[in-house]
Amino acid sequence: MSHKQVLQSVIAVILVLSFLVGCGGSAPTAVSEAPAATSEPEQAAATPTPEPPTSTPEPPTATPVPPTPTPSGPKVGHWEGEGHWEGKRSVSFEIGADGNINGFKMDIKIPNAACTVTSDKVIIEADGTFVLIFGEPISEGENTIQGKFESNTTVTGSYSKQIYCVDLDSGKGVYGILSDNVDRTWSAEWKRP
Helix, strand or coil, rough: CCCHHHHHHHHHHHHHHHHHHHHHCCCCCCCCCCCCCCCHHHHHHCCCHHHHHHHHCCCCCCCCCCCCCCCCCCCCCEEECCCCCCEEEEEEECCCCCEEEEEEEEEEEEEEEEEEEEEEECCCCCEEEEEEEEECCCCCCEEEEEEEECCCCCCEEECEEEEEEEECCCCCCEEEEEECCCCCCCEEEEEEE
16 A cells, blocks of 8 residues: 555544544544555555466475384294292293284292193284283182283283182192282293294
């Protein structure tokens, strides 16, 4: 907008205000500093209309992002590990070509007894965790072994506080509740293909 147009707009606003005050109307308390609108012919002259493009613009091309490496699953082969009891090799299993556990075997010590837990197959979830419920649990949360593969060569886990199983020595069913201060953790490592 030219200087002349701005001056004309200011004069027009002053005239309208004078008219309103003279007719008994109230004057506004604040005056906008924005210039008054111009008529369409003046605006058209002030800003030229852009010409339409003669060709369709190319869409932007995406820069390929390299894939984020994902951790591989556990190594296929034989795994062994220990529980909290006397450093014995108390857990062993195989990881099959399908990425799941085969031939799981764990010795668990409970008060005045020891049990061996076995399972032919245990499914490993996509996040590297698994849960094995064994025997005949009496209540929820019993007879559970859980684990998580921390890497493709290491797994750690724990087992439930309440265990009902068959004692290795007597062959009788035993029920054990481990105290809170008993370490129920275990770990295993990949040993060989």
